[in-house]
Amino acid sequence: MNLPSLDDFLRYEDQWKVYVHPSDRHLFVAGPPGSGKTSLAVERARKLVNEGQTVCLITKGRLLVAFAGHLGDERVTNTTMHKLVSRDYFTRFGAYAPQSVKYVFDWGQIIREYAGREVAPALDHLVIDEAQNLPPQFFSWARRFGARVLDIYADEEQATSDERSTLREIRDMAALPEPFRLTRNHRNTPEIADVAEHFHASAVRLAPGMVVRPSSGEIPALVKIASYEDLIQRALTRLRNRKESIGVIVRYQKEVDEVLDLVRSRLRPGERADGYTSETASGTEADIRLLEPGITVLTGESAFGLEFDSVFLVDLARSLPCKDPADKRRMYMLCARARDSLVLVNGPEQLSSAALAALPPPPTLKR
Numbered sequence: 001m002n003l004p005s006l007d008d009f010l011r012y013e014d015q016w017k018v019y020v021h022p023s024d025r026h027l028f029v030a031g032p033p034g035s036g037k038t039s040l041a042v043e044r045a046r047k048l049v050n051e052g053q054t055v056c057l058i059t060k061g062r063l064l065v066a067f068a069g070h071l072g073d074e075r076v077t078n079t080t081m082h083k084l085v086s087r088d089y090f091t092r093f094g095a096y097a098p099q100s101v102k103y104v105f106d107w108g109q110i111i112r113e114y115a116g117r118e119v120a121p122a123l124d125h126l127v128i129d130e131a132q133n134l135p136p137q138f139f140s141w142a143r144r145f146g147a148r149v150l151d152i153y154a155d156e157e158q159a160t161s162d163e164r165s166t167l168r169e170i171r172d173m174a175a176l177p178e179p180f181r182l183t184r185n186h187r188n189t190p191e192i193a194d195v196a197e198h199f200h201a202s203a204v205r206l207a208p209g210m211v212v213r214p215s216s217g218e219i220p221a222l223v224k225i226a227s228y229e230d231l232i233q234r235a236l237t238r239l240r241n242r243k244e245s246i247g248v249i250v251r252y253q254k255e256v257d258e259v260l261d262l263v264r265s266r267l268r269p270g271e272r273a274d275g276y277t278s279e280t281a282s283g284t285e286a287d288i289r290l291l292e293p294g295i296t297v298l299t300g301e302s303a304f305g306l307e308f309d310s311v312f313l314v315d316l317a318r319s320l321p322c323k324d325p326a327d328k329r330r331m332y333m334l335c336a337r338a339r340d341s342l343v344l345v346n347g348p349e350q351l352s353s354a355a356l357a358a359l360p361p362p363p364t365l366k367r
Contacts, residue, residue: 034187
């Protein structure tokens with residue numbers, strides 16, 4: 001995977017404006033897939049620590065935290081929202097943060113307790129990536145008690161979390177102005193962008209990005225497989241011919257283990273294969289070398305914010321035939337993970353006729 005250098009993406013006026021935004025003023029950025037939000041978040045965090053500020057970069061998932069850590073600066077703390085709030089609460093109150101239900105914070109109680117003690121932020125700067133997948137009340141906590149200044153990056157059209165936030169909710173909860181909007185898609189080829197945009201739910205909230213990359217001539221394809229053996233052979237052939245980072249996105253955690261075992265049984269010396277689910281042992285995600293050629297097997301819930309040169313998208317049945325906007329958002333997000341090649345996989349369990357009808361027709365999607 002070849003990520004843009006600082007010089008590459010700062011050639012564009014919109015990204016330059018974000019990068020040079022004054023460090024003492026809050027920043028709220030909205031942008032479509034591939035617009036450089038994560039790259040900008042990482043580079044902004046690096047810039048801020050170079051200015052002598054204490055900076056924490058947070059997001060929802062551990063794998064994305066590890067990915068940002070590989071891209072960024074060791075002086076920046078990278079963590080999840082849950083760990084940040086849990087640790088901060090324990091440091092200040094000597095107890096575990098209250099929860100309304102398991103794994104869901106009781107934000108009302110937390111904010112009342114912080115306000116009652118007139119807590120002052122411990123950090124200079126919070127940089128928050130994939131903010132649409134974090135709960136609205138968090139942004140109120142972050143503004144008042146998390147850090148003196150916030151950098152927030154979001155796209156509600158890619159929201160996949162049950163605790164998701166709209167751009168308006170983020171703005172209102174954090175008392176911010178309207179977001180600055182990035183307008184270009186630097187990741188996807190035009191062919192992949194066309195497939196992703198087939199599922200774009202609302203151009204009113206955030207329009208699709210203008211694709212910067214030239215046409216590749218490689219049309220995304222729907223392929224039918226009878227077993228994972230066929231899928232693995234396709235992925236390994238791509239890896240050996242192209243030396244790419246490849247994401248194989250499946251639906252269930254048990255499928256991650258099954259596919260990964262099959263891939264590893266066929267690897268040649270020097271070839272990489274990793275797997276990740278929410279049940280993966282904490283800390284081991286930092287060993288997954290997403291930037292290097294190899295195959296990463298993961299669930300759709302773990303794919304947000306990431307990108308791969310090639311994607312084999314098996315996790316289709318959960319969203320298709322897109323009966324509501326949440327299904328469309330999920331498909332939009334998943335298709336947009338691919339830079340150069342996107343393969344939608346029908347199988348091993350075959351899709352219904354309604355699911356197949358919900359996919360883009362030829363020539364957008366080769367069938």
